[in-house]
Amino acid sequence: MNLTESSSAATPDLIAQAIPGMAFWHLDLAKDHVYWSPALKSLYGVDEAPATLADYLSMIHSENRARAAELVADWLARHQSFEHVFTLSRPDGERRNIRETGSVQRDREGHALSV
Numbered sequence: 001m002n003l004t005e006s007s008s009a010a011t012p013d014l015i016a017q018a019i020p021g022m023a024f025w026h027l028d029l030a031k032d033h034v035y036w037s038p039a040l041k042s043l044y045g046v047d048e049a050p051a052t053l054a055d056y057l058s059m060i061h062s063e064n065r066a067r068a069a070e071l072v073a074d075w076l077a078r079h080q081s082f083e084h085v086f087t088l089s090r091p092d093g094e095r096r097n098i099r100e101t102g103s104v105q106r107d108r109e110g111h112a113l114s115v
Contacts, residue, residue, distance in 0.1 A: 027053060027115040029076075043098075045090035061087045061095065075104050076112045 023040040027033070034056055036049030050056040053072065060068045064086040075082045081103040087095050105114045 025049075025056075029112055029114055043096070044088060045092055045094070059088060061089045063087065072115075075102075075115065080104055080106070 021039050022037060023043050024037050025040055026035045028035075032052050034050055034052060036044075041047065041049055044059065046059075050059060057065055057069055057072070068084075068086055071082070071084055081101070083099070083101040085097060085099050087097055089095055102115055104112050107113055
């Protein structure tokens with residue numbers, strides 16, 4: 001399957017099957033639901049993914065959390081794609097620097113649908 005053909009066909013489950021080991025997340029804004037790939041959960045050192053965007057932001061190190069929330073708001077308001085670097089705190093206390101890239105999918109009127 002070509003995952004670039006249709007964003008509606010490229011569900012998180014299909015992406016995880018097509019690209020094993022890839023660490024990624026998908027945020028459905030209408031449902032306020034976050035999907036995490038198994039590789040991303042491993043990277044973050046968790047068994048369960050955060051259920052919502054707020055839960056995800058709470059996992060980012062406190063020094064970076066406010067900036068991360070601002071970036072998300074900016075992506076949703078203005079940009080189609082994004083890239084940033086931040087530090088996360090794993091449950092075992094280890095800190096990791098993460099480079100994240102992605103894009104915002106929008107409807108015909110320009111409203112953000114998913115990330």
